[in-house]
Amino acid sequence: MNKTATGFTKKLDIPTPKEKLRHPMDRYLRTERFPHIWCATCGIGTILTAFISGLEKSGLEQEKVAVVSGIGCSGRAAGYLRLDSFHTTHGRAIPFATGLALGNPELKVVVISGDGDLVAIGGNHFIHAARRNIDLTIICINNFNYAMTGGQAGPTTPIEANASTAPYGCYEFPFNLPYLAESSGAVYVARWTSLHIRRLAKSITEALLKPGFSFIEVICPCSTLYARRNRLGTGLDLMRFYHDNALIKHGADTREIDIHYQDRIVVGKFIDKDKPTFLQKRDKFLRGKLGDKFVPYKGPQPI
Amino acid sequence: MEADPIGVATGNHYIDGDHACAEGAIAAGCRFFAGYPITPSTEVAERIAERFPKVGGLFIQMEDELASMAAIIGAAWSGSKAMTVTSGPGFSLMMENLGLATMLETPCVLVNVQRGGPSTGLPTLTGQADMMQARWGSHGDYEIIALSPNSPQECFDLTVTAFNLAETWRVPVLFMMDECVGHMTEKVVIPEAKRLHVVPRKYYRGKKESYRPFSFNGSAKTAPMVKTGDGYFIHVTGLTHDERGYPVINAETQDKNVRHLVNKIRDNEEKIRLLEEDGVADADVIVIAYGISSRVALKAVNDARNKGIKVGTLRLITVWPFPEKRIRELAATTKAFVVPEINMGQIALEVERASRGRAKTLLVPHAGGWVHNPNDILKAIEEGAA
């Protein structure tokens, strides 16, 4: 108790030693699993923070949001989130999430995974889930390499960048992910870097509230492997690079936003349109064909 | 529990094994199907695509079998009863996530209507050469349950059983048909819903804070599940994990986790086991067969009996877990086992191993494409009796 200027006493809002100091985001985290596995100055943690703020702002019930990851450093995201969370197999997060989301249409299912996971080994699932407009939010953490396995080249490694399996530099053409997502049918497409935390969080809120296949690419520093191999400095130096070279261009033509090695990165919200989801389309279509004989899928039996 | 009448097509049908399997799944309460077309299993998917919209089921044709298997695991965790169907090449692709289903202890059913292999092999003709792949196809150590029907009626009955076993033991169950049984048309009697026993999912009802998605204490105990979205904030991973589902990467946790996966099946083999025996007590020769080969063998068995040979039959309805103990018992009283199978020797190896040299094992192989000539089986019976 403190004496205030007016002489009244007021209880200060300081936790007693018995109360644990809790961060407001703790309720979304499996804090009992900390310390996490990510390296110092890796960007994945910041993206997770942006995800939690975006989720909080969305107003969605925590219990009705599930997260699915594949395998990789980015794929460990599911393991730290206090949501129903699934750490699956390499590349199969999207089809697993498809089964989960269709199995219980009340859920909002989010996939958080890496570039290798989502567009190399899982590339086929990515384009088909987008084509079908399955109600999923996909967050692709693009660190330009396969980090978990030691910094190999992947489908987003820029030409010239060095990787452990591209020791003389990468010479393959990389994917332009927003263009891939848009042309496959995504209804929401954005790209940010792990520096653009507030903008990223806003995009995450929008994507979560958007019915259908929404896609956010997040450019992320891998300090330990990609940055070190390419002598780009620490994660902090990469953040500085994003600061100096990211160009916000909402509505940019996705055909024109390829990423070249250590060149400007166009970020922003590129696509935001409406289209019936897989389930909406299916139910309307089948009711039209079958009339009263159509029995909609109601999700799992209540217990 | 009784079956939900909406999915039970009660009555007498004249349908093939693939269609009967589809009806069995719907009757068992399966309401989620993900698959990719492949001969000779496609008719199962086709019937489900036609029937599901009328019974409240959700059918999705995925982009491949990797996705199909992943999707049914996701659906199972949403609380649905889920199934996929495939043949040879697709079965190979499903092995990846069969491992995930095993590791996550996910109840679901994977049907393989077997055709000749390897590779594209004989797309339209029969085979039984995926039996060892069923047992060992995904990497790592685990045990599996696999059933093998020998008639369209059994394709119905045992598909219901497969779903029941999946729920009872919290495992993926393999339904190992063959092209002959899949494409054979016979009378199939579907009973009334109230006469069908369906095992519902075991759900946890205790305090949220004390829920554990896995239980590694004692092989007979399998933890009850919860549904995604019910506020338990479960975590599951394909990594080696503890009872909370959290990854723990060390030899001690691996030991608990893997022993549990293996023992819950191994220790309960006799409870899971479905065998059909005839005249084995005083038999000099016992024919051990499964699927279509068990029916072809009957001709040889009758011929042998007419010749005065004391021959019995043992039909494996559950092929996995292998009824090792039963075979060992019979090996003590019989001279020889004859094993006709449409492969170059798979289950025969298990029979030989289980009988531990007490009885001879005579394999009657067939490379696939057609069933055995019963005379080849008869010859082996005569050799065994001699």
Ligand SMILES: Cc1ncc(C[n+]2csc(CCOP(=O)(O)OP(=O)(O)O)c2C)c(N)n1
């Ligand atoms: C089927 C299969 N192939 C290969 C691997 C090995 N593996 C694990 S993570 C990974 C790449 C991950 O890259 P990415 O998705 O970009 O994630 P990051 O680690 O960069 O965040 C690979 C190849 C695997 N686990 N499974």
Ligand code: SF4
């Ligand atoms: S290896 Fe790279 S991506 Fe993985 S945790 Fe470290 S910095 Fe992050």
Ligand SMILES: [Mg+2]
């Ligand atoms: Mg990566």
